[in-house]
Amino acid sequence: MLATILAGLRARAARLVLSSLAIALGVAFVTGTQVLGAALDANARDGLARHARNVDARITVDAAEPGQSTLVSPETLAAVRRAPEVAAADGRAYREVPLLDGAGKAVPAVAVALETDQRLRTADPVQGHLPTGPTEIAMQDRTAATRGLTVGQQVTLLGTDDQPRTFTLVGTYQQALTRSSLYTSDQVLLLPEALAAFADQPGFTEVVAVAAAGVSQEQLVRALSAVATQPGVAVTTGAAYTQQLLDTFGSQAGQITYILTGFALVALVVAALVIYNTFTILVAQRTRELALLRCVGADRGQVFRAVLAEAVAMGLVAALFGLGGGVGVSALLQLSLGAFGGAAVPAVRTPVSLTTVLTALGVGVLVTVLAAVLPARRATRVPPVAAMRGQPDSSGEVARTSGWRVAAALLLALAGAGALVLGGRINNETSITVTGAGTMLVLCAAVTLGPLLVGPVNRVLGALPALLLGVPAKLAAANAGRNPRRTAATMAALMIGVTVVSMVNVVATSAKATVDAEIDQQLPADYTITSSLYDRALPTALADQLAALDEVATAAPTRTGDIRVDGAAENAAGHLWLMGVGDGVIGTLVRPETATGQLGSLGPDELAISEQAAKRTGLAVGSTVPAVAVSTESQGDGPRRDLRVVAVYRDASGLGDALVGMDTFTGLHPEQTGYDSIMVKLADGVSPQAGRAAVERVTAATPIARIDSAAETKAELGGQLDQLLAFVWALVGLAVVIALFGITNTLTLSVLERTRESALLRALGLTRGQLRLMLVVEAVLMALMGSVLGLVLGIGCGWVMTESLSSAQTQMLFTVPYGQTGVLLLGAVVAAVLSSALPARRAARSSVVAAMATA
Amino acid sequence: MSAVVSQLGTRTAVAARDLVKVYGKGDTAVRALAGVSVSFAAGEFTAIMGPSGSGKSTLMHCLAGLDTVDGGSVHIGDTDITHLGDRELTRLRRDRIGFVFQAFNLLPTLTARQNILLGLELAGRKADQAWLDTIVDTLGLRERLDHRPTELSGGQQQRVACARALVARPDVVFADEPTGNLDSRSGAEVLDFLRMSVRRLNQTVIMVTHDPVAASYADRVVLIADGALAGEITQPTADSVLAALAHLGA
């Protein structure tokens, strides 16, 4: 039997190659993600190991009393250094320190203290050296690259007093590429004494120590526990610290690998569909051969095993190629992640473990075998007499099982929609899993229903080409619809990719549209000046300077703060996030939509409240309520005022829970001396360029002032959205490529199957061009079916998602990106034309007489 | 170019001169046609007969422009088709030739009616409704027009193929063993129809067959042996054909 199988494989090699490619790509993705994950892990471990390198004991403040500092005090460090068991000790500290960029604007950065002892340092210099003097600074290479700074240049940090301090950049250093490389902010390195100038309170996040010769980690810990008398401190061994780091790392594990694995799964499912289709067609075409085998005495089991053995062999070969490809994929991903960070690319690692190899082979073989089981079962049902029959009729019968299909599809779709709604409601990491599962369920429903959909969808889609292109297109539509199962499996592969892309697209676009609309609607200011640093307010003088500009019509400052309305005591429900606005701002620069009451201007002690907050606190227009300010700093109660509700407005995310006039606000929060933001409306006739220049002139003296324009905010959002979509596209692209292989594959096999039919058509007067056109149209129809259904599903799922993401505060604007949808459809058509090129060429090339001779 | 006209003054529908067809190269080369000259008058029903492997199908394929020739020429009406490109040949087949094959004549995706009209549709022509009705009724296909080939018997399928071959009123209909797969009754129906189309409608039909009874429906039988012409019989009967074939050693 083995000889027969091998001979069969050789004979069908060409046909199997295309399908093997599909599996190989899927496996490559799985392997790639695994290798990438392992490489990032190894990098991260290296990075973590640096933190724990040479550390024999570590001191932290674990149990600080309320009001107590969570930092290890300099006295403790000094005491530790004095201990005879200690060879060296260092305090590690970091501060958020604003960094002035090239334009003199503050951007948030993290300054880290350089350990004095060589053994305890964690940064590896790349260029130059690490700081040795109080005016020297080193910068993470990524930061230097993004800021366009080179060694020798000046770097300015902003002190707590808002005064700039200048340092000389003496070197760059590298951090290991870890998962956090994607989102960590700019980082610089200073000597501890230089960093101290930026700290409100002295102290260290941790103190690490190296034991003197002959002192064990446990002995050191005991000794230090006696020395460190600061309340709340904990002393652990270096070994325990290492373990702790690894544990923390493990718990935040895998975001990227996790998501990539999800996409690998999609690619594999698509590949499985392609394989399934290939085997189905091959079995259909080999009906006679299989029947002949049965005639000469092969039993059902042997036929079944023969088909499966073929699948195993194919899966193995494909998996091996996929494994090799996967290592390449991982290297590429690492390079692009490195490029994303803007740093010099760290050494690419490709740790291939036995698990990775086994997974690749296992997945490749398993998926292939699973995909081949159904066709193999079908093969066993080929009766020996089929050998005597003429042309095998491979059109599948679907009507028989339609009832079951509809029922199963309905169940799956309901479960999927439920999961999608749930996914939108949940507010943590499981959300993405639940959403992914929901999408998969909906896709399963569509795949189940697929064969029933092909007929009607094909009739609708086929009508237009038939009208435009005549007979060849009509024949193509008939061919696309003649074997619903085959067509369904082919288009399903594409449908899956399109669904995922269009769903992400719809949700992302809707989110952007929602935010855009809010910006336009409620904050129609031309510019909004805010502080680039979370905890520093804008100086009040800035508002006056802006208002004094000729180019500016209004400069309206705002403040925000917490109040508690009476009767709600310590209950969180009684808290209102209050926004204070100046005179004449409401209705011009702040435009909430009024639900009840009048919202013209807010007089003394008048309050406008959002619908949701009104419901929460039970306030309505006309009610007067005693309110008390809650200060963020002292946690104590501030001044009290009786506030009267004059209006209730529709919820809007930018406006907080309630609005009051600026005087009322100051009465409640007199401690606030600066402004949270200043909204600027340009005078009529002032060009955006002139207006911006004028505003910039005034804000130049205030480094923390950041100018946002609505247009820029929107553009920035758009850019982020495009990045996200590009990422998703790149990942789903693979599934789409596999799906297109599937189209080529199906078409090639169909062309072989219909050799005589094509010959007949040619004899009857179909030109070569028309024959090619026929196949192109067939491919386009299959691709369109897949993408149209995918779009419908994707947009549908997107709608469910936006609906469930909508809350009382934000009603998501469901938005379909028509342009991109159009591009997607166009792309599918072009890709289909390309994927039909080979089979079409082949069909058109064969001579009529020769084709007629094939049985 | 003057029309090729036979001595009797009837128009010649198809003519082959010194037709040579070689399959393969070198040692394995097979001379399927070794210089065949034969002509077929318009309005005549001709049967081509000969032993298996004698080159009947090859001759028909060359005459119909389905295959290229290695020597000699083929005329359909006034047109020398031996030098036509694929596009012109295709158009010629579409507009001027009808085909009935032994099997697999119909597209499984189309109904009987669509199959019948396929050639006309490809040519972008309208069917002559009266003519279509005549054909359909004569062949007894009225009830079957909306069936697909899989729902038709072998004889019905062949009749649909005949209808398709004739509906466009081609210059010539080529039939390669049209009754090869049919029982004698169904075969007789198909042959009757072909003969009727020749007698009443002046259609030209060239049919390859193995069956002396089928050949007896024709006006003339052309005998082929080893790729060369081996005689002809006019006004054939089953017996005279059988005798001639026996003489050929078939």
Ligand SMILES: Nc1ncnc2c1ncn2[C@@H]1O[C@H](COP(=O)(O)OP(=O)(O)OP(=O)(O)O)[C@@H](O)[C@H]1O
């Ligand atoms: N494609 C081909 N390649 C090589 N030789 C061929 C090819 N087609 C036909 N032949 C050879 O040409 C000769 C004539 O074949 P042809 O099919 O014309 O015979 P035929 O008279 O139609 O036979 P039958 O009655 O069996 O159908 C045969 O010897 C055959 O082997």
Ligand SMILES: [Mg+2]
């Ligand atoms: Mg023959």
